[in-house]
Amino acid sequence: MPKPRYRRRKEDRPAEITEAAMEAFAEKGYDATRVDDVARRAGVSKGLLYLYFRTKEELFKAVIRSFVSPKVTELQDMVQTSELSAEAFLRGPFLAFAQQLPRSPAAILVRLMIAEGPKHPDLTAYYWENVASHGLAALSQVIRRGVANGEFRPSALDDFPQLLVTPVLFSVLWLTVFQQHRRLDTDRMIEAHIDLVLRAIRADGKDKRI
Amino acid sequence: MPKPRYRRRKEDRPAEITEAAMEAFAEKGYDATRVDDVARRAGVSKGLLYLYFRTKEELFKAVIRSFVSPKVTELQDMVQTSELSAEAFLRGPFLAFAQQLPRSPAAILVRLMIAEGPKHPDLTAYYWENVASHGLAALSQVIRRGVANGEFRPSALDDFPQLLVTPVLFSVLWLTVFQQHRRLDTDRMIEAHIDLVLRAIRADGKDKRI
Amino acid sequence: MPKPRYRRRKEDRPAEITEAAMEAFAEKGYDATRVDDVARRAGVSKGLLYLYFRTKEELFKAVIRSFVSPKVTELQDMVQTSELSAEAFLRGPFLAFAQQLPRSPAAILVRLMIAEGPKHPDLTAYYWENVASHGLAALSQVIRRGVANGEFRPSALDDFPQLLVTPVLFSVLWLTVFQQHRRLDTDRMIEAHIDLVLRAIRADGKDKRI
Amino acid sequence: MPKPRYRRRKEDRPAEITEAAMEAFAEKGYDATRVDDVARRAGVSKGLLYLYFRTKEELFKAVIRSFVSPKVTELQDMVQTSELSAEAFLRGPFLAFAQQLPRSPAAILVRLMIAEGPKHPDLTAYYWENVASHGLAALSQVIRRGVANGEFRPSALDDFPQLLVTPVLFSVLWLTVFQQHRRLDTDRMIEAHIDLVLRAIRADGKDKRI
DNA sequence: TATGAATGAGATTTCATTCAT
DNA sequence: TATGAATGAAATCTCATTCAT
Numbered sequence: 001m002p003k004p005r006y007r008r009r010k011e012d013r014p015a016e017i018t019e020a021a022m023e024a025f026a027e028k029g030y031d032a033t034r035v036d037d038v039a040r041r042a043g044v045s046k047g048l049l050y051l052y053f054r055t056k057e058e059l060f061k062a063v064i065r066s067f068v069s070p071k072v073t074e075l076q077d078m079v080q081t082s083e084l085s086a087e088a089f090l091r092g093p094f095l096a097f098a099q100q101l102p103r104s105p106a107a108i109l110v111r112l113m114i115a116e117g118p119k120h121p122d123l124t125a126y127y128w129e130n131v132a133s134h135g136l137a138a139l140s141q142v143i144r145r146g147v148a149n150g151e152f153r154p155s156a157l158d159d160f161p162q163l164l165v166t167p168v169l170f171s172v173l174w175l176t177v178f179q180q181h182r183r184l185d186t187d188r189m190i191e192a193h194i195d196l197v198l199r200a201i202r203a204d205g206k207d208k209r210i
Numbered sequence: 211m212p213k214p215r216y217r218r219r220k221e222d223r224p225a226e227i228t229e230a231a232m233e234a235f236a237e238k239g240y241d242a243t244r245v246d247d248v249a250r251r252a253g254v255s256k257g258l259l260y261l262y263f264r265t266k267e268e269l270f271k272a273v274i275r276s277f278v279s280p281k282v283t284e285l286q287d288m289v290q291t292s293e294l295s296a297e298a299f300l301r302g303p304f305l306a307f308a309q310q311l312p313r314s315p316a317a318i319l320v321r322l323m324i325a326e327g328p329k330h331p332d333l334t335a336y337y338w339e340n341v342a343s344h345g346l347a348a349l350s351q352v353i354r355r356g357v358a359n360g361e362f363r364p365s366a367l368d369d370f371p372q373l374l375v376t377p378v379l380f381s382v383l384w385l386t387v388f389q390q391h392r393r394l395d396t397d398r399m400i401e402a403h404i405d406l407v408l409r410a411i412r413a414d415g416k417d418k419r420i
Numbered sequence: 421m422p423k424p425r426y427r428r429r430k431e432d433r434p435a436e437i438t439e440a441a442m443e444a445f446a447e448k449g450y451d452a453t454r455v456d457d458v459a460r461r462a463g464v465s466k467g468l469l470y471l472y473f474r475t476k477e478e479l480f481k482a483v484i485r486s487f488v489s490p491k492v493t494e495l496q497d498m499v500q501t502s503e504l505s506a507e508a509f510l511r512g513p514f515l516a517f518a519q520q521l522p523r524s525p526a527a528i529l530v531r532l533m534i535a536e537g538p539k540h541p542d543l544t545a546y547y548w549e550n551v552a553s554h555g556l557a558a559l560s561q562v563i564r565r566g567v568a569n570g571e572f573r574p575s576a577l578d579d580f581p582q583l584l585v586t587p588v589l590f591s592v593l594w595l596t597v598f599q600q601h602r603r604l605d606t607d608r609m610i611e612a613h614i615d616l617v618l619r620a621i622r623a624d625g626k627d628k629r630i
Numbered sequence: 631m632p633k634p635r636y637r638r639r640k641e642d643r644p645a646e647i648t649e650a651a652m653e654a655f656a657e658k659g660y661d662a663t664r665v666d667d668v669a670r671r672a673g674v675s676k677g678l679l680y681l682y683f684r685t686k687e688e689l690f691k692a693v694i695r696s697f698v699s700p701k702v703t704e705l706q707d708m709v710q711t712s713e714l715s716a717e718a719f720l721r722g723p724f725l726a727f728a729q730q731l732p733r734s735p736a737a738i739l740v741r742l743m744i745a746e747g748p749k750h751p752d753l754t755a756y757y758w759e760n761v762a763s764h765g766l767a768a769l770s771q772v773i774r775r776g777v778a779n780g781e782f783r784p785s786a787l788d789d790f791p792q793l794l795v796t797p798v799l800f801s802v803l804w805l806t807v808f809q810q811h812r813r814l815d816t817d818r819m820i821e822a823h824i825d826l827v828l829r830a831i832r833a834d835g836k837d838k839r840i
Numbered sequence: 841t842a843t844g845a846a847t848g849a850g851a852t853t854t855c856a857t858t859c860a861t
Numbered sequence: 862t863a864t865g866a867a868t869g870a871a872a873t874c875t876c877a878t879t880c881a882t
Contacts, residue, residue, distance in 0.1 A: 178338055597748075
């Protein structure tokens with residue numbers, strides 16, 4: 001059964017290529033990924049790839065767009081529609097979200113951003129504008145809500161909402177670099193982190209140092 | 211004709227090359243760094259560079275080795291020689307150490323490890339063996355000491371000493387990628403993190419929820 | 421979405437494509453012209469273009485054929501139907517013809533012949549057979565007529581009728597290459613040339629400058 | 631006798647490559663010439679070629695520079711050092727110079743200028759500045775000298791010194807395009823042209839044909 | 841007929857590495 | 862040791878041409 005050399009599938013091509021590229025970038029990083037390889041993975045000729053993406057860099061950006069943006073949208077939606085208390089939200093849906101991130105494709109792209117970011121300023125600009133700043137805003141919103149309704153005392157977390165997600169980034173890197181040398185249960189680590197932070201900022205805590 | 215940056219001293223050649231390579235890798239990343247450029251920065255011919263380092267990859271490994279190990283030794287020494295209480299140690303010398311890390315050359319190499327690590331398995335092995343595992347052990351030691359002498363209650367931090375340094379790594383990322391879009395005071399963020407963690411694990415805290 | 425430049429009329433398709441190609445070749449030269457671009461200019465799909473012209477080279481040849489031949493026919497007709505004296509013919513209709521040539525599309529094709537000719541031997545053969553040789557014959561005829569009726573003395577021009585048109589070719593070159601650096605009034609130059617030649621070959625030897 | 635794969639000849643390389651490129655460009659034109667082919671002709675690797683010439687375009691410019699400039703210098707020298715009368719100069723050294731031009735490498739480059747000029751504006755600018763304008767000035771000087779010492783009457787040639795060389799250009803093109811279909815004795819044609827022009831501008835009006 | 845998505849050969853350019861000197 | 866000219870493999874990108882629809 002000879003596979004047809006020639007399939008006409010305009011609709012699906014971009015996604016097919018984007019997914020293949022995702023895999024390849026994840027394995028090798030941007031520079032070391034060969035356009036040829038992406039095309040082969042996508043079952044497509046190099047020429048066709050260039051029909052949809054004008055340069056390798058465009059392709060990279062498209063990958064970022066299609067895999068990372070949805071994650072942030074998801075987080076924003078969660079925050080906006082949740083009717084839980086701030087603490088319940090952080091221990092529940094947010095924790096689940098944070099735990100699965102390091103294993104999702106989006107995480108791999110975080111690695112790529114770190115590696116390739118400095119060489120692609122317009123890409124980091126896009127990433128900040130469309131992804132990171134929204135994520136940060138969502139975290140802020142949760143914390144402010146907790147403070148507003150008396151769950152949390154005012155704390156440095158108000159100024160540094162990033163502190164909620166530092167172990168997520170750490171997990172991404174551990175999984176990529178060290179997991180084969182020392183297994184780390186990132187789910188439990190992230191849970192432990194959230195727990196520690198919540199203990200520290202709970203309003204009912206008698207701990208009032210400073 | 212650019213003057214060679216380093217005087218000719220036979221014995222120091224490898225170190226001179228290693229330093230030049232460090233600079234270059236820091237600026238451009240591994241792939242984008244040209245061996246030619248490293249040689250020029252070191253004031254040495256390409257041929258000579260290849261006399262000391264058999265490949266570009268060898269050179270990269272040498273750079274990692276010579277710049278990261280000292281940092282971990284420093285941390286280990288601090289932990290071993292300090293006579294402060296655990297909390298005082300974390301709020302004092304350790305905090306200072308953690309705060310300067312994101313701006314030190316070592317941090318840049320962390321970025322490179324993230325980017326290139328997966329392509330150099332023997333390098334990550336070396337890195338784990340000689341750097342990360344020792345750092346982790348040092349952190350554990352501090353926490354255990356605090357628990358042992360009654361400063362800290364037993365907590366998840368015992369199992370995940372990494373949680374002490376997640377914001378350091380996060381800072382490295384932020385400085386490289388987002389700093390130009392949104393300034394972040396990493397010193398204060400790291401301090402805030404240590405403070406939150408300590409509040410959460412203090413033995414005297416009235417907060418006893420589990 | 422750019423509107424197609426030509427209405428769909430089945431019969432004229434080849435001509436429409438040929439004209440679009442003419443424009444494109446004139447602007448960019450043979451190699452730099454994209455078949456895609458020609459098709460777009462003609463308001464036709466690439467596939468259809470290949471239905472009429474089997475290769476890019478065939479298309480090029482068709483362009484040459486359809487735009488150059490008319491010019492030579494025009495010259496031949498002028499020569500054959502004119503009832504002027506040889507000198508009056510050269511100073512009148514012929515001069516006018518020669519003056520407009522460098523700015524006509526045909527001139528652009530002359531440039532293309534020069535550039536691409538050596539790569540297309542059958543094309544230059546066609547060009548010689550159907551264009552150049554006829555033009556040369558027409559020039560000869562005029563000169564012979566002048567000699568026969570006593571206007572001109574026998575001269576080297578009899579052997580080299582080309583000498584009547586060398587400044588036309590020169591003008592084509594100048595307009596393409598140097599006009600922006602130094603303006604040249606090609607009309608006056610061509611007229612001056614004809615005048616000089618006529619003075620040199622006049623039978624009566626008297627100076628009849630006007 | 632195995633040819634050495636590796637010869638160190640820094641001095642001669644640029645000239646060797648330039649000559650090989652000259653040949654290749656002459657045969658195929660700019661676009662159709664493959665850098666690979668130039669390298670092979672020069673007996674050199676592609677990489678080395680790029681060590682001396684940063685792009686194909688740079689190489690092309692170098693070819694123009696090294697082959698055409700000398701010709702114009704030669705003409706200028708002839709004009710300045712000659713002590714002949716204007717007519718004797720034109721019939722003697724100048725004629726000889728003009729006759730050999732169409733067969734010299736410089737001529738081929740004229741063809742290339744026509745073909746590629748429009749795509750390389752900076753090249754034509756260079757060509758005008760360093761070659762054509764000087765040639766034109768030299769021609770003007772000769773004519774003015776003839777008028778000044780009473781040999782020539784004032785004529786349109788004063789305004790269009792180009793008319794002295796139009797058959798040279800014509801010869802270049804005939805040789806490239808039509809010579810195989812109809813032989814043209816360009817030496818005699820150029821001589822005839824000079825003769826015609828001189829007859830037309832002689833101050834004494836008498837026919838001095840030789 | 842008519843389309844334009846898809847192909848694949850090949851072009852320019854780069855760069856780690858080698859090796860004559 | 863020391864140099865840097867020279868190599869050659871490979872990477873990105875282009876485009877004439879084909880062919881399923």
